Structures are given as C-alpha cells and as structure tokens.
Amino acid sequence: QQQVKQSPQSLIVQKGGISIINCAYENTAFDYFPWYQQFPGKGPALLIAIRPDVSEKKEGRFTISFNKSAKQFSLHIMDSQPGDSATYFCAAKPPGGYNKLIFGAGTRLAVHP
C-alpha cells in the first residue's frame, strides 16, 4: 500500500520529442505528488509537484497529469532536449503533515540529438 510503481525503467527520446513517465500508487490517502530530476553526482532537484485535487499542472515544458480514480500520475516533458537526460523520480507523500516521501524506482531518460 505504501509503494509507488514507476515505468518505464529507461527511455530514449529524440530531441524535440515528448518524454512520458508514468507512476501508479495504491494508497488513496497520499496527498502530495512531486517529480524530481537527478543528474549523476547530484542530489534530486524538485521539478514540479501536484496535489490530488488538481488534474493537471504545467510549468514550462513539464506537465503533470493526475488521474485520481485510476491512482496514476505522469510526467510529460515537451520538446525534450539533450540537457534533459537524467534520472527522473516520482514520489508520493503519506498524510500526516510530516515530510516523508515514498519514491518510485526511477526512470533513466536519454534524449538523443
């Protein structure tokens, strides 16, 4: 019930294409869903986050789509660039007001020129 399942494990996209990463969860009480980007040798950096009362959130080229009934959420990267090549993690926060995140396994994205 505390798991977050992320797919695909790896993704290759051509420059200018759309990258789509999916996550699914079981616990309907999760109340915050962030996406993080991590480059080798660096800590994860917050990209964008959404709460379950919103179905979509867009920030620049990054969009989260959230389907509460299906218990799924996804990250869309429009006009993907080689600089977007990194590992992406989805996460979910259990309710309770504390800062514990449950992470998906990660997706390694490679954007080819």
Add this chain to the structure above:
Amino acid sequence: KAGVTQTPRYLIKTRGQQVTLSCSPISGHRSVSWYQQTPGQGLQFLFEYFSETQRNKGNFPGRFSGRQFSNSRSEMNVSTLELGDSALYLCASSPSSGNTDTQYFGPGTRLTVL
C-alpha cells in the same frame, strides 16, 4: 539563499566502524529529512527531524540514528557498518511555512564500506 550542504561528500569506511554524516539545511528551514539511495533499493526514507525532535522514522535498523541541533543542522550516525550500508546518503530540508511539503535535497554523501 545557499542550498542544503552535506559533509563530507565522500567517505570510505570498513565493516564494523561507525560514521557520522552532517547536513546543514537551507537557512530558515527547520525540517530535515534523511534518505538512503542505492541502485537496488532506490531512494528510501530514513527519518525526519523538526525542531530537534524526530517526528518520523523509516524501516531501518537501530544502527541508523540521527539528531538535530538548535540551529537546525542535523547529523546521522551509522554504527557497526555493514557492506550493504554503502550508499548515497541524502538530506533534504523543508520550509516551515508556505510550501512545507517541498523538500530541497543536498548533493549527498557517498559512503563506501569495505
């Protein structure tokens, strides 16, 4: 504002030793969380401190402990190191007001246990 800083960045220890890692949160942040990142298990929550009190704990053995000081700086300690403790240890800080769910990660401490 300066970001989250972690020291040291790299550590090599041998089995049975103990280690202390340090984390300085973003100025004004009172919540500090610790995570372990390994290729096999991914990112796993260790514990969270807020105003010097541990208020959340993950499923790790008692060899993993932490504390937070009055200036919000935090340390985590791993005693009796095992080979499987080799990992990137990340700390994250969160603001006390506004988007309190947002966690800002440091660069991590890479621990290698030989």
